[in-house]
Amino acid sequence: MNHFIDLWPVPSGELRSILNNAKSRKAARKGAPRGTVDKDAPLAGRTLAMIFEKNSTRTRVSFDMAIRQLGGSSLVLNSGDTQLGRGESVEDTAKVLSRYVDAVMIRANRHDDVEMFAKAATVPVINGLTEKSHPCQIMADLQTLEEAGLELKGSRIAWIGDGNNVAASFIHAAPKFGFSLSVATPPGYDPQRQDVERARAEQGRIDLFRDPVKAVAGADVVVADTFVSMGDKDAARRLRDLAPFKVSEDLMRHANGKAMFLHCLPAHRGEEVDADVIDGPRSLVFDEAENRLHAQKAILEWCLRS
Ligand code: CP
Ligand code: NVA
Numbered sequence: 001m002n003h004f005i006d007l008w009p010v011p012s013g014e015l016r017s018i019l020n021n022a023k024s025r026k027a028a029r030k031g032a033p034r035g036t037v038d039k040d041a042p043l044a045g046r047t048l049a050m051i052f053e054k055n056s057t058r059t060r061v062s063f064d065m066a067i068r069q070l071g072g073s074s075l076v077l078n079s080g081d082t083q084l085g086r087g088e089s090v091e092d093t094a095k096v097l098s099r100y101v102d103a104v105m106i107r108a109n110r111h112d113d114v115e116m117f118a119k120a121a122t123v124p125v126i127n128g129l130t131e132k133s134h135p136c137q138i139m140a141d142l143q144t145l146e147e148a149g150l151e152l153k154g155s156r157i158a159w160i161g162d163g164n165n166v167a168a169s170f171i172h173a174a175p176k177f178g179f180s181l182s183v184a185t186p187p188g189y190d191p192q193r194q195d196v197e198r199a200r201a202e203q204g205r206i207d208l209f210r211d212p213v214k215a216v217a218g219a220d221v222v223v224a225d226t227f228v229s230m231g232d233k234d235a236a237r238r239l240r241d242l243a244p245f246k247v248s249e250d251l252m253r254h255a256n257g258k259a260m261f262l263h264c265l266p267a268h269r270g271e272e273v274d275a276d277v278i279d280g281p282r283s284l285v286f287d288e289a290e291n292r293l294h295a296q297k298a299i300l301e302w303c304l305r306s
Contacts, residue, residue, distance in 0.1 A: 041071030124303035153178035158219035163191030175204030184215035
């Protein structure tokens, strides 16, 4: 069964074909009304359930539109409204939902719950963000960079700020797509050591920095994310510790002259990035948000191909 919980177990050739499929489906329906179904309707009759334990705008709407454009349908479960929210086990929930729907996307507080859900489920399970990773986001990000003309292999991407869930998925992607990743974080905000070690063991180039200027030197892409992720309790401390890691025009000047800027959104202008960067000509953030739809169509198709 093809779960999409992290990039690690998916061979690079399959990740490449997911990206290619995302791009060709996007091109094939260019200009069509958003509610129309792709001509081949590859997921006709299939239903996706989406479980949310945390807030979401992009993931919720892009997955909903994705399954519709593939010919299927979706239903949204806010976990607090379900028996999960009253303590029904993850395993029982997985077994029950597997009798009703064809795939489940989960945005969860605990990555381990997504793993447990997938073990008990008999349908594909997709990680729509956990505290540990956000693999669907990175597929959209990489699609965006390729569409903007970047050849991923051999390129240099700089992650500035918190070594969080989104940073983790960039680390996972580095050896799969052959880009090098420079990560600049203050002490205490390092990415998970096991992610860095595994990426390096798989011939990925991951360089860790304390100085954002050094991390962005010569970078083709600069990436920022919120300093306070969903579930983080220590907002005041984070904002204080991470303040020197804000992406400003001044910092962008140290990157490659044509460097692009990414941010998965939602953004906090003036905290992790200045408005003139995120709203400026190097920013691809709205293409990136749009590509969540296209990348996830390809992920859904990969999960559900029979
Ligand atoms: N980038 C992202 O996952 O956005 P949402 O939290 O709005 O889904
Ligand atoms: N790191 C952020 C990403 C939001 C899409 C969070 O987990 O809240």
